Amino acid sequence: MIVVRVTTDVTQNATDRMTALLKTTPEPGMRLESIPVPEPGPGEVRIRVESVGIDRGAEALIYDWHESKRHYADELPQLFGHEFAGTIDATGPDVDGIATGERVAVEPVVGCGRCRCCRSGSFSICPDRRIVGLDPALDGALAEYAVVPAETVYPIGSLSADEGVFLELLGLAVHGIERSGFEPGDSVAITGPGAVGIGALVAAVAGGASSITVVGADADREDRLPLARELGATRAVASEELTDGLDEAVDVFIEAAGHPDAFSLASSSTRRDGEIVQIGIFHGAETVPVDLTRLVRRGVSITTVYGRRDSSWRRAIAIAADTDLSPALGPSFPLADYADAFEATRRREGIKITLHP
Numbered sequence: 001m002i003v004v005r006v007t008t009d010v011t012q013n014a015t016d017r018m019t020a021l022l023k024t025t026p027e028p029g030m031r032l033e034s035i036p037v038p039e040p041g042p043g044e045v046r047i048r049v050e051s052v053g054i055d056r057g058a059e060a061l062i063y064d065w066h067e068s069k070r071h072y073a074d075e076l077p078q079l080f081g082h083e084f085a086g087t088i089d090a091t092g093p094d095v096d097g098i099a100t101g102e103r104v105a106v107e108p109v110v111g112c113g114r115c116r117c118c119r120s121g122s123f124s125i126c127p128d129r130r131i132v133g134l135d136p137a138l139d140g141a142l143a144e145y146a147v148v149p150a151e152t153v154y155p156i157g158s159l160s161a162d163e164g165v166f167l168e169l170l171g172l173a174v175h176g177i178e179r180s181g182f183e184p185g186d187s188v189a190i191t192g193p194g195a196v197g198i199g200a201l202v203a204a205v206a207g208g209a210s211s212i213t214v215v216g217a218d219a220d221r222e223d224r225l226p227l228a229r230e231l232g233a234t235r236a237v238a239s240e241e242l243t244d245g246l247d248e249a250v251d252v253f254i255e256a257a258g259h260p261d262a263f264s265l266a267s268s269s270t271r272r273d274g275e276i277v278q279i280g281i282f283h284g285a286e287t288v289p290v291d292l293t294r295l296v297r298r299g300v301s302i303t304t305v306y307g308r309r310d311s312s313w314r315r316a317i318a319i320a321a322d323t324d325l326s327p328a329l330g331p332s333f334p335l336a337d338y339a340d341a342f343e344a345t346r347r348r349e350g351i352k353i354t355l356h357p
């Protein structure tokens with residue numbers, strides 16, 4: 001269903017054409033093009049995209065043509081954008097239970113549907129999974145319209161489109177809590193106050209944590225740590241202030257930074273019989289040193305989590321409906337101002353920067 005066919009520069013769109021922000025050449029940047037509006041096939045729906053997020057680990061690196069993303073070179077031009085929300089605008093044949101006009105967010109991970117992981121609901125770790133907006137065969141949402149399989153959409157009711165975008169991250173954090181032994185009243189620590197760590201904070205507040213400590217880097221002191229307090233952290237500190245770990249070991253430690261030092265802090269600051277939930281990906285670190293003997297002797301378990309499950313979506317939607325997420329949303333930019341949005345991402349502005357096509 002690759003519809004990308006570069007033609008002219010952006011002109012006034014006729015009804016069968018749309019503006020899309022494409023990666024066209026193997027160098028930094030993207031460009032606006034006019035391409036055909038995609039048609040939904042059997043089992044697919046078309047979404048009028050209202051908001052699409054910039055993931056610092058995906059679209060931002062692709063835009064900057066970071067060496068870790070140059071494997072896309074042979075696939076260009078490509079339409080990226082995997083965190084998005086909007087309104088169903090058309091449905092293909094054989095689509096039941098979802099109608100035009102419904103506002104939805106999208107689970108970008110599409111499993112094979114047949115393997116053991118998919119059959120048990122863990123489609124996010126399907127060995128043959130593809131990701132809408134990242135897989136070259138599944139066009140993304142940096143455009144006015146996107147076509148996706150009907151089973152990937154989740155109705156978001158009256159949530160804003162930016163809140164809909166945040167659900168992908170909140171859902172991942174909720175999944176981490178779901179997989180852990182967390183119970184109301186437990187104490188929680190979170191490393192890495194990025195989008196996922198802030199999502200974990202929101203999920204822990206909603207889950208009734210007795211205390212939540214958020215640990216960031218020195219660079220987070222002016223913005224992300226105050227924001228964490230605003231969203232309900234009982235304590236928000238820079239790791240530089242913690243020479244001896246946390247004062248009191250926590251029941252559940254959510255590691256969302258993906259940094260070896262953060263895992264080391266989790267190892268020393270999770271109580272006996274407690275649990276470390278590893279969400280962060282250790283980009284660039286081949287192996288991560290773990291003092292496993294120490295963890296074994298203290299009965300600390302490690303749970304890893306990747307992606308979301310169906311239940312994560314339902315719970316994330318319910319939490320978002322009940323929480324003021326506004327401190328974590330934006331800044332937002334019109335699609336035409338994409339260069340400013342990617343520059344703001346580079347400057348680490350906000351938690352979840354979005355584009356509005």
Ligand SMILES: [Zn+2]
Pocket residue numbers: 111112113114115116117118119123126127128129
């Ligand atoms: Zn599968």
